[in-house]
Amino acid sequence: MKPKVGVFGASGCAGCMLSIPFLEDEILDIIGQVNLLSFSLIKGRNINDEFDLVFFEGVICHNDDLEVLRKVREKTKILVAFGSCACTGGIPATRNFVDESKFNHLRHKKMDFIADREPMPIDHYVDVEYHLPGCPPSQPEIVRFLKQVLLGKDFRPFDKPVCYECKLNRNRCLLEDGKICFGTLTQGGCDAICPNGGYECWGCxxxxxxxxxxxxxTLFKDKGIPEEQVRNRVTTFMGMRMKEHDKTLKLLRQDQTKKQETKQEAK
Amino acid sequence: MTNTIKLNHICKIEGHASLTLGIEGKKVTTCQLHAIEGSRYFEGLLLGRQFVEAHEISSRICGICSCGHNIAAIQAQERALGIQPTEQTKLLREILTLGERIRSHATHLYFLALPDYLGYESAIAMTAKFKNEVAAALKLVKLGNDMVRIVGGRVMHQISCTVGGMLKIPSKADMLELRKQTMDCFPDAEATLKLFFGLQYPDFKNESEYFCLQEDNNYAMHSGRIVSKSHTFEQEKYHDFIKEYQEDYATSNFAVKADKPYMVGSLARVNNNFNLLTERAKKMVADSPYTFPSFNPFHNNLAQAIELVDALDRTINVIKKLDLKEEKVIQPDFKQEMHGISAVEVPRGTLWHEYKCNEKGEITFANIVTPTCQNLRNMEKDIRAYVEQVVDLPREKLVLEVEKLIRAYDPCFSCSTHFLKVKWVK
Known part of the structure; x- marks a missing residue:
């Protein structure tokens, strides 16, 4: 029996799930190997049965997102957090470190606020079997993952930082140019695709x-880059993951949480 | 008695949306298109960030239009900073926009729209019987993706474009290869257009105000003035025409001109700029039973197929003009408060980015208006009129027809979800 596969999305840009049909050379083979039950981006008839494997894209930032996630989790053997938003909260979760005054004016005045939640990666709410990070996830990594998992094997993520891959590719070091490059901080497996293109790693x-x-x-301070700029950059893709390593971020987050709690109590 | 139809989670569109329709007798009393995406507050998250970070962050609004968001943000910043990008930079960006248009139109036409017309639930279900069509689709998607990958460095959320130039210049060999690949795809693009000329579109007419960029000698993508039948204005003047607007049933934007909806996208571009299409595209239309301007929104699919042929021609022309050489990126200089606006014709229509920054190079204001949020009101208008025309159909068929109309617009609800509301006042 072919494994039953689903692709689901919470709030996001649909870029991760598009990366699957954008595997033009492999997509027909992949579809031939699985029973694709649900993928509402490209299918009209979607069946919510038990799944062997589900790719879950996007950040959980309103109640509907959470409802879909919980339902999918119940029925799924292997749940994959697919892409930055699902793995780390991605760019939307930057909001968890900035003051509400920055985005309050964007709130929908006529709609009920309750539906809106602080953006969280999916493993904040449910257990996941695998993370395939990246904004977007690396396409070769998606294929490697599918090959392993469809054969019933374990998938091991790349265990060295982006910097390691970048060195292997003999790129010029962007730190030398005074760029805020997070290659040393960031989990590799993307073949250092951004530095390959001359662009600094943002830690997606x-x-x-x-x-x-x-x-x-300290490294960036020595280069004269203000700490705030560096920290803003850290929050962009990996704030929710880095707060355990970065005391200032942890405090910023606690501050925001406290404000939210006070607001809840006031209600 | 009101007969209410609710379509939850419409499939084969980008993002999440649903529709509520109220029908009394043969009249539509309610028509509400709901975007049900969570809010990501991009315009808020940009505040206080470095000006030159804007394009990296705002490209994440949408996967399929990531190049468009990227370029619109960069152009707005360059206009604010008074940076004039080089001819080579402009041409390379054109390849990105064309590549994005090719992959997006091919994806939409074959994977999202065509199954409706051929009676399948998805393109996957079509693969056995329509092998050649699916192969053509994948070939065109690959061409578009390769264009973005070679020039932009990555298929999704490209990396090479930056304020003042390109971080990496593709090699001449890559460009030759791309030219060959494009030439190889002409039969597929032409077959696509012929296939879409041959489909049966619903007999439905509902004239809209069609807005897009226009230039005198070019099928405009990155610059020009904004035109429609009754309006012409410069990009910088869009605030004079647009004001904020909110609905209580959706989390996305609605843009309305003098409380009248308008349409952006392929059909708007082909209707307004038909004469500026390439000869091959124009000739194929002349040999077909169709003429433009067309007031049938279902013909947006036709317009996309026409643009597909046009985009391939245009890609060859751009590659011909390129004589690639290394160029230095022009560095920004922040001295005072600055303000820039840019419109870009992305696959789904005119995309607006506007930024202000202070003398330290920090963003103090960001406003982004996406094509789908401009089209939502017009979609509702067309749904109302179309439902009244086909109201006697059995319910299941009626629902499918409505979905078909929504999909013809190629909406993207990932993009349209943000809270700055837009309203036309003139």
């Missing part, structure tokens, strides 16, 4: 193992 794949964030702040 989340922190690597054993990061030393303090050392990184």
């Amino acid at each position: 794949r989340g922190p690597a193992q054993d990061v030393n964030i303090e050392e990184v702040y």
Whole structure:
């Protein structure tokens, strides 16, 4: 029997799930190997049965998102947090570190606020079997993952930072140019695709193992880059993951949580 | 008695949306298109960030239009900073926009729209019987993706574009390869257009105000003035025409001109700029039973197929003009408060980015208006009129027809979900 597969999305840009049909050379083979039950981006008839494997994209930032996630979790053997938003909260979760005054004016005045939640990665609410990080996830990694998992094997994520892959590719080090490059901080597996294109790593794949964030702040400070700029950048893709390593971020987050709680009590 | 039809989670569109329809007798009393995406507050998250970070962050609004958001943000910043990008930079960005248009139109036409017309639930279900069509679709998607990958460095959320230039210049060999690949795809693009000329579109007419960019000698993508039948204005003047607007049933934007809806996208571009299409595209239309301007919103699919042929021609022309050489990125200089606006023709229509920054180079204001949020009101208008025309159909068929109309617009609800409301006042 072919494994039953689903692709679901919470709030996001649909870029991660589009990365699947954008595997033009492999997509027909992949579809031939699985029973694609649900993928509402490209299918009209979607069956919510038990799943062997589900790719889940997006950040949980309103109640509907959470409802879908919980339902899918119940029925799924292997749930994959797919892409930055699902793995780390991605860019939307930056909001968890900034003052509400920055985005309050964007709230919908006529709609009930209750539906809106603080953006969280999906493993904040449910257990997941695998993370495939990245904004977007690396396409070769998606294929490698599928090959392993469809064969019933375990998938092991790449265990070295982006910097390691970047060196192998013999790129010029962007730190030398005074760029805020997070290659040293970030989990690899993307083949250092951004530095390959001359662009600094923003950390979209989340922190690597054993990061030393303090050392990184010192490094940028020595180059004359204000700490606030560096910290803003850290929050962009991996704030929710880095707060355990970065005391200031942890405090910022606690501050925001406290404000939310006070507001809830006032209600 | 009111007969209420609710379509929850409409499939084969980008993002999440649903529709509530109230029908009394043969009249539509309610028509509400709900975007049910969570709010991501991009325009708020940009505040206080470095000006030159805007394009990286705002490209995440949408996967399929990521190049468009990226370029619109960069152009707005460059206009604010008074940076004039080089001819080579402009041409490379054109390849990105064309590549994005090719992959987006091919994806939409074959995977989202065509199954409706052929009576399948998805393109996957079509693969056995329509092998050649699916192969053509994947070939065109691959061409578009390769264009973005070679020039932009990555298929999704490209990385090479930056304020003042390109971080990496593709090699001449890559460009030759791309030219060959584009030439190889002409039969597929032409077959696509012929296929869409051959489909049966519902007999439905509902004239809209069609807005898009226009230039005198170019099928405008990145610059020009905004035109419709009765309006012409410069990009910088859009605030004179647009004011904020909110609905209580949806989390996305609605843009309305003098409380009248308007349409952006392929059909608007082909209707307004038909004469500026390439000769091949124009000739294929002339040999078909169709003429433009067309007031049938279902013909947006036709317009996309026409633009597909046009985009391939245009890609060859751009590659011909390119004589690639290394160029330095022009560095921004922040001295005072600055303000920039840019409109870009992305696959689904005119996309607006506007930013202000202070003398430290920090963003103090960001406003982004996406094509789908401009089209929502017009979609509702067309749904109302179309439902009244086909109201006698059995319910299941009626629902499918409505979905078909929504999909013809190629809406993207990922993009349209943000809270700055827009209203036309003139």
